[in-house]
Amino acid sequence: MSIDTSSTESMKEAMKRALQQSHQAPPSTISRLIKLLGEAQEALHEDGYSEAVLELRQGLQTDYGLRYTAYLRDASSRFENPMFSIFVADNQCAFQAEGQLQSGLNAEKVIARAREYLLQPHVVELMTGLLNQFGGRSPVPV
Amino acid sequence: VGKVLKGTTRIEGGHADERQIICTIGISLLTSCDRPWGDWNPRKSDPQPHFCYNGTWRYPAKMSFDGLGGELVLRIVIWNLKGLSLSSEFSRLQRASDAFRILSHDHEADAFALVELGTDAILEQLANNLGHPWMHYSGAIGGAKSEIGLLLNTERLSATTLALSTEPHFSTGEDIKIGRKPAVVFSLNIGKKQRFLLAVVHFKAAGGGSERYIRKSLAAWLRNELEQVLSPARLPVVIVGDFNGEPCEPMFGTEGFRAYRRADVMRRSRDSLKLYNPMWRLLPDSVTVSERRTRNDDQTSTPYGTFLDTIWHSLIDGVLVSGEWLESEGYVLHDDRLEILTDDLWHHIGNQGAHHARPAGVTEELAITDHLPIAVHLEII
DSSP, rough: OOOOOHHHHEEEEEHHHHHHHHHHHHOOHHHHHHHHHHHHHHHHHHOOOTTTEEEEEEEETTTTTEEEEEEEEEOOSEEEEEEEEEEEEEEHHHHHHHHHEEEEEOHHHHHHHHHHHHSSSHHHHHHHHHHHHHHSOOOOOO | OOOOOOEEOOOOOSSSSOOOOOOOOHHHHHHHHTTTTTTSSSHHOOOOOTTTTSOOOOSSOOOOOOOOOOOOOEEEEEEEEEETTTTOOHHHHHHHHHHHIIIIISSSOOOOEEEEEHHHHHHHHHHHHHOOOEEEEEEESTOOOOOOEEEEEETOOOOEOOSSOOOBBOSSSSSSOOOOOOOEEEEEEEEEEEEEEEEEEEOOOOOOOHHHHHHHHHHHHHHHHHHHHHHOOOOOOEEEEEEHHHHHSGGGGGTTTOOOHHHHHHHOOOOOOOOOOTTHHHHHEEEOHHHHHHHHTTOOOOOSSSSSSSSSSSGBBEEEHHHHHHHTEEEOOOGOOOOOSSSHHHHHHOOOOGGGGTTTTTTTTTTTSSSSSSEEEEEEE
């Protein structure tokens, strides 16, 4: 079987261009949110909660946009707890947690809101409490 | 002995401001305590099977009759949705969404415990159709599939899905091969506090002896699992869902849930996880539909009918409440408000199996399910 070298080369070039453009584009709301969750997960690990997993799952389209929900679970999947949702539409985002919904946010504001939420003392307490109770480990003594 | 004496009795003990409860009580209460479950046929074994509930009897401990002024009154609706799916049955999905709107708005439901969901996506779609602040809580962890889930009004409460530590097994120790997860446990939280555990079950259907044995074994397994999950926290437990059995089945008996049909007897139990079965008084008849058909020389297999004395009791979802709930400070079971939802909802929605109740024009394909949902009222003070 012969290989069409010319079309393979053009495919390579097209892929390079696409990758370059991708690198130049600003990170999307979702990738920034994933990065934020990664930072929060790393902080939990450094504090002794090595079982903590924070992950983002895409849901269905809603009136507020496409739903993405952040979940906390332990690595052994002994429990799972939805933390918050964000909704991403064409021009604006919304943030939902604890029965409260904030709509009309832009990408920066929704990421800032998610960061603020994750840093609230009662949310940290909730996460560490769940990990202590159901994650099968005790926190590192201070 | 055995003759019912109607009178008034004051129940002593408990909290200082606990109200005096007036109830009707019979002498046979004492005689039946040693064998609270009887032989699972109240018609045969108990000469007065209904004496403990004749319209005036109530659970005597923490019941508040005239006020719903606690921190939170929860109305949980339990329903088997019979394989609802996103792809092929949009009209059925729409009718289910209508039902949930009616139940949440007109009937003030705060939570739906649902079983036999086709996919997790159907659960999310139902939550989306209800709109903010409703959220879906899957019975699976890590994005796996589950046919059990919760819809919660997140202004009032939230949930954490908990993994059970073992797979179900027969009481003989043999593994049970069943094609679906028979139970999921959720920790229900109000604000920052974890307040109770909600186990949602979907046990194997069919009425043969082996199925009854499997259901009994599943009950024993779940009871053991809950004792393990419970042991550190000692949280109250509510078990709801589709038990797929008559209330008189061995599943609820000594080798299964050990769920007492009378709350006062349950309180005297020495079980580490005491369970009360409030559905018994709503469905006290142990005579199954098949027995009635045999008696009436009815050779048909359908319809079930809609009246509670003719429908299969196994098509009515159920609830068990732990002693921790009934005895702990700050938890109230509104036993008298436990209800089988048949009236308003059915006139709007229709029932797949019970075609007598379907409004004109509602075909079986358009109806939601053949199950009757129930609603349980719980109060946390």
